Amino acid sequence: MKLVDRLASILIGGVVLTSLSFANIVVQPQSAVGLAQEDVNTIAEQITVMIDGSDDAQISKGSGVIIRHEGNVYYVITNRHVIEKEGNYQLQTVDGNRYVVNYRQIQKLPGLDLAVVQFSSDKNYRVAQLGDSDLLSRRQKIYVVGYATPGAIIPYRPFIPAEGTILERLPASREGYALIYNLNIILPGMSGGPILDEQGRLIGITGLGEPDARTGRIDLIAGIPSNYFRSNVAEIVALPNQQSSIPASSSNSNHFFCGISDGKPATIVRTSRGNIPLILWTSPELTSGFSREQRCEEVSAKLQQANQNSRLRYIRAGTVGERPVLCIPFEINSPCSLSNVLIFLSPGTDANYVLEKLFNSRQRAIPIHKPIYL
Structure with a gap:
């Protein structure tokens, strides 16, 4: 996550690509009845993937959300800054399987800090249900999850569930960061993770935090609303058949x-x-x-x-x-x-x-x- 960046320093950019409607994504009508927190966290863990780059750089590690499934091809949305650096990337799904990403087929959404990554698998993974981010209101409860970057205490990337509250919805924003909210915890590596409502529906992608100048805590966080990418995403090209999964590593010398x-x-x-x-x-x-x-x-x-x-x-x-x-x-x-x-x-x-x-x-x-x- 861009935890050292300030909201005012978001870069403006994006590659103009052909748009493709999310015709196969189920958009659920908004409901006032919320799920239990553990149910939302279960959904979140099933739809969230870990993204690892080719080196140890923090910027090359993030999270993503499975938002579409066609045949044996799955499509994952994440932050563009997570995969900005060209190189070899891998996705890890909830079952621990890892999949190689073809970098040339990563598609970047125009004007947004978002990109679509794809992988092929004959396994059955859960796909996020899209909510209506236009119906979000101040003080509404949200859930955000992602995989933190590894370190001394945990040598691999732990799954972090967080919860918080919508603070503001900006009428105009750069790179799509229109949702402002707080969370009880946010860590590097959670960029690209889902923002879910109390029904477990995807209503945004988290990606930017502003640290408090005095304490260093990330008290102000920004995300991109789901309606910004519901109907206009990058054109998706099928990956070649030689993509394969990689067994998860269990080595730990700490x-x-x-x-x-x-x-x-x-x-x-x-x-x-x-x-x-x-x-x-x-x-x-x-x-x-x-x-x-x-x-x-x-x-x-x-x-x-x-x-x-x-x-x-x-x-x-x-x-x-x-x-x-x-x-x-x-x-x-x-x-x-x-x-x-x-x-x-x-x-x-x-x-x-x-x-x-x-x-x-x-x-x-x-x-x-x-x-x-x-």
Whole structure:
């Protein structure tokens, strides 16, 4: 995601291409009855794909949404800036299968920060249902999901579900960024992910954030309404038959352990780049009576166990017994509970903010790493 860009700095551009109506997309009538959050998240996970570029650059990693299916060809919409750099790209679907993208057949929508990518598969993947973005109103609840970029704590790309509220609908915008909203969490790599309403319908594509100058948090986010691309998208050309899927990689050499950093007990992750302190333990846990050292040992062991069992993917913020926590559920829709708590936080702590700091600390492009203090 263009997390370092400001809204005023969106580039104007686009390639003029032949338009093609979304004749095969089902547009659902708007309804006032919303689904449960876990149902929306289930839909979101099924229609969202991970996009990886040919290098480790953050700009070459994003997310996308399956918006059409014809025969064995699927069409995915994403942000143009995600695939701007020419090179080799791959998509990963919800089942872990990876598909090679023919870059020459990526089509860019004129005047919008959007592009259509396609892949071929004989598997049956869910297609997004398109909602009417013109009916969105201020303070309306929305859901945004995507795959965050990898880092020290999670060496692969975790699926991140977020929720928020529509703040404004701009009458005119550059590159299509007319929806302004806030979210409880937003991370690099979520660009191109879907914006869904409470019925799980696609009402936009997320893609731009503006950090607060004082805190660095992304409190103002912009997306492109679905009606901007409902009837006018780039002409799609079928991919050659030689495209194939690639088995998902399960290699993971990271190791979490409790050590000492800056004279304090620290949860540290050993990576190919060396040891990286994630959490410096500065106070005991009052409820359990655990010392700093015991907290360090317990949390580090839980992280390592989850890492070995490939369960770090769904680390999330929540509450248990009215206490804010970070937890590692077995599935995206599982709530935080005593059985999956990773860290109990102090009463009144913003768990989402702690989670965001933990993720952002691993995104640093400079070698100086700043752990969080708990």
